[in-house]
Amino acid sequence: EAGVTQFPSHSVIEKGQTVTLRCDPISGHDNLYWYRRVMGKEIKFLLHFVKESKQDESGMPNNRFLAERTGGTYSTLKVQPAELEDSGVYFCASSQARINEKLFFGSGTQLSVL
Amino acid sequence: GDSVTQMEGPVTLSEEAFLTINCTYTATGYPSLFWYVQYPGEGLQLLLKATKADDKGSNKGFEATYRKETTSFHLEKGSVQVSDSAVYFCALRKTGGTSYGKLTFGQGTILTVHP
Numbered sequence: 001e002a003g004v005t006q007f008p009s010h011s012v013i014e015k016g017q018t019v020t021l022r023c024d025p026i027s028g029h030d031n032l033y034w035y036r037r038v039m040g041k042e043i044k045f046l047l048h049f050v051k052e053s054k055q056d057e058s059g060m061p062n063n064r065f066l067a068e069r070t071g072g073t074y075s076t077l078k079v080q081p082a083e084l085e086d087s088g089v090y091f092c093a094s095s096q097a098r099i100n101e102k103l104f105f106g107s108g109t110q111l112s113v114l
Numbered sequence: 115g116d117s118v119t120q121m122e123g124p125v126t127l128s129e130e131a132f133l134t135i136n137c138t139y140t141a142t143g144y145p146s147l148f149w150y151v152q153y154p155g156e157g158l159q160l161l162l163k164a165t166k167a168d169d170k171g172s173n174k175g176f177e178a179t180y181r182k183e184t185t186s187f188h189l190e191k192g193s194v195q196v197s198d199s200a201v202y203f204c205a206l207r208k209t210g211g212t213s214y215g216k217l218t219f220g221q222g223t224i225l226t227v228h229p
Contacts, residue, residue, distance in 0.1 A: 004157060033215045042118070043158075043203065043219040056213040091157065095215050103215045105150075105157035 002026065004106035006092050012112045018080040021109045025074070025094030031055075032075050033095075033103065034067060038088035049075060050097070082113045116141040120204050120220035127194055127227050135189040135223045137178075137204035145206040147171075147180055147187040148217065152201045161189075161202070194227045201225070 005024040013019050025032050034046040046065070047057040051072035060067070064083070069075040079086055089110050093103040121136040139145065149161040149171070162171030167182035176191045187204060204220040 031215055033213075035217075035219075037222075040221070042221045043205075043217075045216050045218070048213045048216060056216060093158075093215060101214065102160045102163075103158075103217075105159070107155060107157045 004092055004094050004104050006090075006106035006109050008109060009107065010110045010112075012114065013082055014114050015084055016081045018078065019082055019111060021077045021079075021090050021111070023075045023077070023092030023094075023106060025092070026104055028096065029094035029104070030072070030097040031095040031101075032069060033093040034075070034077055035091040035093065036088050037091070037108075038085070043091065046077075079111075082111075084113050087111055087113045116145070116206060116208060116218045118204050118206055118218055118220035120202075120223050123222070124224035124226060127225070129196055129227055129229050130193045131227075133189070133191040133194045133198075133225070135202055135204075135225070137187045137189065137220060139185050139187065139204075139206050141185075141206055141208060141218075143209045144182075145208050147178070148205040148207070149176070149178055149187070149189050150203040150205060150219075152203065152222075154200070158203065194225075196227050196229055199225055199227045 007022045032049040037043045045059040048055045049069045066078045089108040091108045093105045095101040117140045146165045148163045150158040151161045162173040164171040164180035170179045201222045205217040
C-alpha cells in the first residue's frame with residue numbers, strides 16, 4: 001500500500017513568486033492535515049480537511065496561503081506571494097475517519113524562499 | 115494555549131547507552147500524549163502514545179509514562195542502537211473537538227547514536 005506522497009520534495013523560489021505543494025494521501029483516508037516546521041522549530045498545525053471540506057483552518061498563517069482538496073482526494077497548498085518567513089518543511093498527513101486513528105505522514109516538502 | 119517543550123538537542127550517544135529525552139507539556143484538561151519519530155528521508159511515524167494519566171506507552175524498546183502531576187512524558191530506552199538515530203517529536207492532542215489529528219508538537223530532538 002502506498003503511503004502519503006508529497007510533491008515536490010524540495011522547492012527553491014524567490015520572494016514574491018508562487019509555489020504549489022501537493023499531497024496525495026493514503027487511498028481511502030478521508031482526513032487530510034497540513035503541518036509545517038519553520039526554522040527547525042516545532043511542527044505547527046495548518047489545517048484539516050474531511051474529504052473536500054475544511055474542518056479546521058485555524059492554523060493558516062494568513063491569506064497568502066490557500067489549501068484545496070477538490071474531489072476529496074489529493075490536496076494542494078498554494079503560497080502566493082511567497083515571503084522569506086514561509087521557508088520551512090511542509091508536512092501532510094492522513095488518517096481514516098475514525099476517532100483516535102493514527103496519522104500517517106508524508107516525508108515533507110522543503111520550501112526555501114530566497 | 116497548549117504547548118510542548120522538549121529537551122534541547124542534539125543528543126549524541128554510544129551504542130547500548132541509556133536514552134532519556136525529556137518532554138513536558140502545558141494543556142487544559144486531559145490531553146493524549148505521543149512520541150513521533152522521523153528517520154532520515156522519511157515522514158514522521160508514531161512511536162508510542164498514552165491517553166490517560168499513569169498510562170505507559172511502549173514500542174521497539176522505547177517507553178514513556180504519562181505523568182499528570184509533573185505534566186511530563188519523558189521518552190526512555192535502555193540500550194540504543196545506531197538505527198535509532200532520528201529526530202524525535204513529543205506531541206499532545208487536546209480532548210474534545212473534531213480534528214483528531216490536530217496535534218501540538220515540541221521542537222524535536224535530534225538523536226545520533228555512534229557504534
